[in-house]
Structure formats: C-alpha cells, structure tokens
Amino acid sequence: MITPSIVFYLFFAIPYIGIMYWLIKQDKKKHAWGVTVITVIAIAGFVVSQRASRIAVQNYKQHQIDARQQEREADSILRTLNRDTVK
Secondary structure: OOOOOHHHHHHHHHHHHHHHHHHHHHOOOOOHHHHHHHHHHHHHHHHHHHHHHHHHHHHHHHHHHHHHHHHHHHHHHHHHHHHHHHO
C-alpha cells in the first residue's frame, strides 16, 4: 500500500485537477500563473499523499514487530508461571 488508493484518485485527485484546469481554461485573459499554481498544488498533493502512505506502511511494519515482541514476552512469562506451578 505504498501508492495512494484508487479511490483517492477517482473521487478526489482526477476530478480536482480536471475542474481546476477547466476553471483556468474559462479565464478570458489566459494567465499562465493560474495553470502553474494549479499544477504545483496537484504535484504537492501527490507528493504529500505518497509520503503519508510510506509513513503509514512503516508504522504498520513497526506495529507488527512490536506485537510479535509482546507475544514472545507474554509466552515467556506464561512458561515461567507454568514451570513454577508444576513444581
């Protein structure tokens, strides 16, 4: 899940970019600044989405590592208690 969800692209990114370009195209003066600003915003949104996805994957992997470690510790404690109970 390193790449953004298809839902994000279908419902947010593609319509946003399309509407923004359509709005700029409607501008009678044809300012290049508008196209530049919208392009920069779209690229920045993509970069932020990529970074957030990458961080989420890293957090999930770390959570898995932590959970396994806690399971090992719990198993160790249970084995110690069972060994002490048997004696």
